[in-house]
Amino acid sequence: MFLSLAVVGGLAASPAVASAQGRADIPQSHPAWANPQSKVADTAASSTMDFRVYLNLKDQGAAEAAAQSVSDPNSRGYRHYLSPDQVRDQFAATDQTVSAVKNWLSASGFSIGEVPSNRAYVEATGTADQVQRAFAVTLGKYQVKGQTLRAADKDLSVPAALASDVLGVVGVDQATNLFKPDHTDGADPSATKQSRVQGSPSTAPPSNGFRNSGPCSAYYGEKTDTTDPAYNGKQLPYAPCGYTPAQLRSAYGLDQVAQVGADGRGTTIAIVDAFASPTIYSDAAEYAKRNDPAHPLTKQQFKQHIFPPNQALEPPDQCDASGWYGEETLDVEAAHGLAPGADILYVGGQDCEDLSLDTALNYVVAGHKADIISNSYGDTGEDIPASEVKVFNQISMQAVLEGIGVYFSSGDNGDEVARLGTPSPDFSASAPWVTAVGGTSLAVGQDGKRMFETGWETGKSTLVNGAYAPAYPGAFNGGAGGGTSRLFGQPFYQKGIVPDALSTKNQTGGAKGRVVPDISAVADPNTGFLVGQTQTFPDGVYYDQYRIGGTSLASPVFAGVMAVADSLDHFHHGFINPVLYQLTSRTSAIHDVQHVDGAVQRVDFVNGVDASQGLKTSARVLDYPNLTIHTTKGYDDVTGLGSPNGVAFLLLV
Structure with a gap:
């Protein structure tokens, strides 16, 4: 296994790792099967891609504690569920965070798509070439489990100023294509x-x-x-x-x-x-x-x-x-x-x-x-x-x-x-x-x-x-x-x-x-x-x-x-x-x-x-x-x- 992030009760957000030139890597953000031995081709630079930049919660620990409280019959908060608005207001990324991510994506040449009501992600569309430059990776095609799937050659990176806001970037690779x-x-x-x-x-x-x-x-x-x-x-x-x-x-x-x-x-x-x-x-x-x-x-x-x-x-x-x-x-x-x-x-x-x-x-x-x-x-x-x-x-x-x-x-x-x-x-x-x-x-x-x-x-x-x-x-x-x-x-x-x-x-x-x-x-x-x-x-x-x-x-x-x-x-x-x-x-x-x-x-x-x-x-x-x-x-x-x-x-x- 390439991923070992076991924690008691949940999965903690991994901190971004500082890299050169004012950027920060998103740890383990490309699949283990995307290795040189399984690569079969480059991704066409002009191909169009949709992806989503998911945003961290304001307080992951508090959200996990609240989730345990509403579901645990031994808790005073048992079944005191929150409305979607309450979840958004208490835990979701702020409007300022959403704007900062959108501005970076727009400046990188991407078209901005949906931001859902819970502010979970910012959707964007662009070419493979734009993705490679924005996230400092090279995209390729890899053979995995009988399929040919797209992935980056290494961890994605984002500007250091956004590192604490970004939970993950999904859609750059095609790992979920393996879901059946x-x-x-x-x-x-x-x-x-x-x-x-x-x-x-x-x-x-x-x-x-x-x-x-x-x-x-x-x-x-x-x-x-x-x-x-x-x-x-x-x-x-x-x-x-x-x-x-x-x-x-x-x-x-x-x-x-x-x-x-x-x-x-x-x-x-x-x-x-x-x-x-x-x-x-x-x-x-x-x-x-x-x-x-x-x-x-x-x-x-x-x-x-x-x-x-x-x-x-x-x-x-x-x-x-x-x-x-x-x-x-x-x-x-x-x-x-x-x-x-x-x-x-x-x-x-x-x-x-x-x-x-x-x-x-x-x-x-x-x-x-x-x-x-x-x-x-x-x-x-x-x-x-x-x-x-x-x-x-x-x-x-x-x-x-x-x-x-x-x-x-x-x-x-x-x-x-x-x-x-x-x-x-x-x-x-x-x-x-x-x-x-x-x-x-x-x-x-x-x-x-x-x-x-x-x-x-x-x-x-x-x-x-x-x-x-x-x-x-x-x-x-x-x-x-x-x-x-x-x-x-x-x-x-x-x-x-x-x-x-x-x-x-x-x-x-x-x-x-x-x-x-x-x-x-x-x-x-x-x-x-x-x-x-x-x-x-x-x-x-x-x-x-x-x-x-x-x-x-x-x-x-x-x-x-x-x-x-x-x-x-x-x-x-x-x-x-x-x-x-x-x-x-x-x-x-x-x-x-x-x-x-x-x-x-x-x-x-x-x-x-x-x-x-x-x-x-x-x-x-x-x-x-x-x-x-x-x-x-x-x-x-x-x-x-x-x-x-x-x-x-x-x-x-």
Whole structure:
């Protein structure tokens, strides 16, 4: 890791380092992957760039103390939330600071763009040549994780007179282009669905189609595969076809309080993703009509704020605009399904690079546009420039001050060892001021009740010529992210609850780190959620339905649970981590998710669409054991404290 800024409870603003000629470096403001060995080209001097200069708070320490006070049930300031105006007046950069930064940028030849209402940043546009001269760097193109991304060759610098005002500069590099949606259908990646149609984000067609083959079960255990060979000595149940909203509301006990009007009404859930599906409302409305007709998604309940698409992606559609459509669809349909009375605000970033996702998040927070924000994307691990980390931490802390709950999916690649070589949680879920939502495999019975729930880590064995390979427990095939952060120290709310055996992982000198996740909900695509989406099939573009999962499912599901808690308890819960750990961690309000031996049988189309190229049968092991993170009794680094346990949870949080 190139970044080590762990502190207890938050991330301190690093002081700028004095350099020559009246300038100061912004420490660790370029990513570690931007090194001479990975450079492939220079950046064209005439290319146009948008970037944002984020500004330090007036008093970082006071802001952190206030955030802890409003969220800590042991504090006298508990739930005494601030308005956006109060946050701005007490903590934001001054008008004089904003003017000084704008004047410097204008003098450097940049066009000045937005300054949001919370004065979080100054946006500017200019050429790469102007950026190089203004920040005293050379821009290049670097190969990283299969992409070619722009970055500076060294730390950015600013005039020494502005050093104490600048939190970070974001958009000069394309590090956030590595953020990906955390959803999966669990199918073979060679299926047709994975071959995305490329194009500019404003014209990208719906993603290529995907369907689930039968047989499958309407509920867990309805049908058993008696024709294929036994797996590990057992005939396996067929995977559920995809749980409906009613099944998940029942499994998590939400139907019990709906009778008294607690269905999310009075709460707005914001969904933040990149881009915007052109068919999102019609798809979500059709989905509710088919699968949950008593709870339609009305036009009054659904709003969008979509940032203009970036027409200068490098190369075109590098972020896979159509691929994000499925993420948005899952998030909206799951949130509405769990909390059908809540309002939904979709906020679509102009792309997945140049901090567009953080800009979208800041839009919600600066104007308190929602009470809950669900985010289902993240980086592979924590290899993120310090500027991005500090900026995100500042936005999420403002959300805490305002009483907004921010939820992030924990990731879909388990401990990340397979991709990184070392275990790591994913950023942004590892940040201290957000609630990281892990994933489970959920068995919902015929009566709609939870039969069992275990950690989501999948082992896959494919049936070939009458034998399963690899043998039990198969090969790792995706699972909930988790582990101990190298970026963030142990936050106050995890002290005394998270075992030292976990908090001291990845640490040195007796230090303790932030452990992910905090809470969990259904995520396993093999016990997943039914979604409906307009897709591009060989015979045309039209709406169809399929089963999906990932912690992208867990985050909006849990956001929906919290919206129902808001309407039942008649207040907005805001940042719930302190309550989760201090009040519910040792009570029946949390269902302690533990290891369960189990597996399901899946039959999939080879091409992901139809049987024309044949079928594939595979056994999917639940809670695959061969990772560095494990589902255990009590707090663990796959499911956190556990999952919400019906009415007891709704009342206690």
